[in-house]
Amino acid sequence: MTSILVTSQAADLLRARLSEIPGGDDVRLVTFGQADDHVLSQIRMALVSRDITGTSTKYVHSEALARFYDVLRAAGGLQWVHTHSAGLDRPIFGELQARGVAVTASSGANAQVVAHTAVGAVLALARRFPQMMRRQARHEWRSLAVGDMPPDLPGQTAAIVGWGPIGQGIGALLSALGVRIVVARHSGVPVAQAAATTTYADMASILREAHWLIIACPLAPATNRLVDAHMLAALPAGAHVVNVGRGEILVERDLIAALDGGHLAGAFLDVFEQEPLPANSPLWDREDVMITPHSAGHAAGNYQRVLDIFLEKLAHRLQRERAAAGRSQCS
Numbered sequence: 001m002t003s004i005l006v007t008s009q010a011a012d013l014l015r016a017r018l019s020e021i022p023g024g025d026d027v028r029l030v031t032f033g034q035a036d037d038h039v040l041s042q043i044r045m046a047l048v049s050r051d052i053t054g055t056s057t058k059y060v061h062s063e064a065l066a067r068f069y070d071v072l073r074a075a076g077g078l079q080w081v082h083t084h085s086a087g088l089d090r091p092i093f094g095e096l097q098a099r100g101v102a103v104t105a106s107s108g109a110n111a112q113v114v115a116h117t118a119v120g121a122v123l124a125l126a127r128r129f130p131q132m133m134r135r136q137a138r139h140e141w142r143s144l145a146v147g148d149m150p151p152d153l154p155g156q157t158a159a160i161v162g163w164g165p166i167g168q169g170i171g172a173l174l175s176a177l178g179v180r181i182v183v184a185r186h187s188g189v190p191v192a193q194a195a196a197t198t199t200y201a202d203m204a205s206i207l208r209e210a211h212w213l214i215i216a217c218p219l220a221p222a223t224n225r226l227v228d229a230h231m232l233a234a235l236p237a238g239a240h241v242v243n244v245g246r247g248e249i250l251v252e253r254d255l256i257a258a259l260d261g262g263h264l265a266g267a268f269l270d271v272f273e274q275e276p277l278p279a280n281s282p283l284w285d286r287e288d289v290m291i292t293p294h295s296a297g298h299a300a301g302n303y304q305r306v307l308d309i310f311l312e313k314l315a316h317r318l319q320r321e322r323a324a325a326g327r328s329q330c331s
Contacts, residue, residue, distance in 0.1 A: 002318070003028045003039070005046035005071060013307055021311060023318035032068055043075045045317075047310055048083040050303060057275040057294070058090045072096060082313060084306040086110060086166070086297070089219040089246060104313055108165040109305040110297035115169030117296035118214055118244045121268035122174070125240050126153045130266070130290050154178025159210035161203065161226070162217025162245060163191055170216055182206040186222060200226055207234035212242065219246035229254040238265045244296040247272035252283070259288055270296040 004027060006014060011029045018024035030043055032052065048068070056065045069092050072078060080102045083093070086109065093103045124130065128150055135142050144150060158174050160167045163185040171181045171193055183191045184206060188199035196206050200222050207213065213235060217223050227241070228251045235241075241264060243250050252273050258264045266288040272281075275294055283289050 001026055001028050002045065003030050003043045004314075005030050005032055005040070005043045005068075005075075007032050007047075007049050007052050008034065009051045009303075010047055010049045010307070013304075014311075017307070017311060021315040021318065023315070023322060027314075027318075032071070033064075040071050041075055042077065043071070044077050045080045045314075046072055046075075046078065046082070048081060048085075049306065050084045053084070059275060080104070080317060082106070082310050084109070084302070087218045087246065089248075106306045106309045109309055110299065110302050111165035111169050113299040113302065114166045114216070114244050114297045115173060117270065117292075118166075118170050118216065118242050118268075119173045119177075121242050121244075121290060122158070122179075122212055122214070122240075123153075124290065125242075125266050125268060126150060130287065134287055156180070156211040157182060157195075157209050158212035158214055159184065159203070159206050160194075161185075161200070161213070161215045161223075161249075164216070164218070166244070167214075167216040170214055179212075182210060185217075186220075204231055204234040207231060208236065210235060210239060212240050215241070215243040215245040215249050217245050217249065219248050223249050225249070225251050227251065227254075229257065232258045232264065235264070237263055239263075240265055241267040241269075243268070244270050247275065256282060259286065264288075266290075268292075270294055 006029050008031050011031045014029060018027050030039055052065055052068050054062055054065065056062045061069070072081060072092065073095070078096070078101050081093070081096055082104045084106050086105055086107050088103055088105050097103050128144060155178060157180045159182050160171055161184045163183050167183070171183070174181055175193060181194050182196040183194040184198050184200055184203040185191070186200060188197060190197045198206050203226070213227070215227060226249050232254055241250070241255060255264070255267060259267065268290040269283065270292045271294055277283065277291070277293070283291060
């Protein structure tokens with residue numbers, strides 16, 4: 001019998017579906033918060049779903065999430081953990097991997113949602129929604145016809161950093177709007193839809209023509225603090241930055257300096273170096289910055305998409321275990 005740690009919400013949704021996969025009848029769902037310590041110590045697998053992480057960040061944990069992590073740490077037979085997130089940069093996952101536990105992510109589950117958010121940010125900044133909303137708050141009637149009009153979006157260039165499911169979704173949507181795309185990715189392998197492709201290390205070479213810098217890559221050694229003063233200076237004057245990747249990829253003080261100096265026209269930030277964003281951060285009150293609280297990927301359908309990915313991976317894992325058991329019996 002394979003014991004899997006899940007939340008009560010996940011258990012309610014998974015019970016009816018376990019019979020759909022081969023070997024599912026031999027799976028026992030252990031509900032967090034309802035099982036005793038002995039049962040918890042016997043778990044072999046776990047699903048970290050959104051309802052247990054909630055609004056916690058990698059830096060600030062709720063009491064329930066901290067207890068959930070403690071159960072994972074204490075389970076000596078733990079073999080596999082699957083998480084709802086697209087990335088594995090939370091410290092707990094590194095801890096588990098260091099002791100040999102397989103950890104998998106739900107890459108693609110929220111990719112379309114994040115892509116919609118990023119492109120929505122481009123449209124909002126391009127059409128100067130933040131400035132108009134500030135004027136609305138002041139009851140100030142001032143048309144875009146007064147002063148410099150916004151440039152047409154078609155024909156502009158967007159540099160997309162990262163070419164996973166999110167980056168690809170952003171590229172498809174922007175291309176449909178007439179935006180030319182260039183891509184920086186880990187491998188540097190040319191992207192057919194892009195006018196140019198480069199590696200992260202050589203990214204400055206494609207930024208000189210980019211009106212938009214859109215960060216959509218995972219946090220990794222190669223991307224940590226990737227977008228710094230040097231990269232921002234490579235952008236043409238009046239460019240915008242959109243970050244829906246990870247906060248640690250963009251050096252915030254360098255972004256603020258570029259905005260203060262007038263080199264950049266604005267930014268949309270969903271992720272930050274420290275989360276929650278401190279109340280005294282200078283980013284909050286800037287009229288040229290749009291802020292959302294790490295919410296670019298949230299949508300009602302995500303939970304079910306994560307369960308679909310989890311069940312597919314579980315079916316493959318159970319199949320491999322049965323095959324290995326069969327070989328052992330034959331030897």
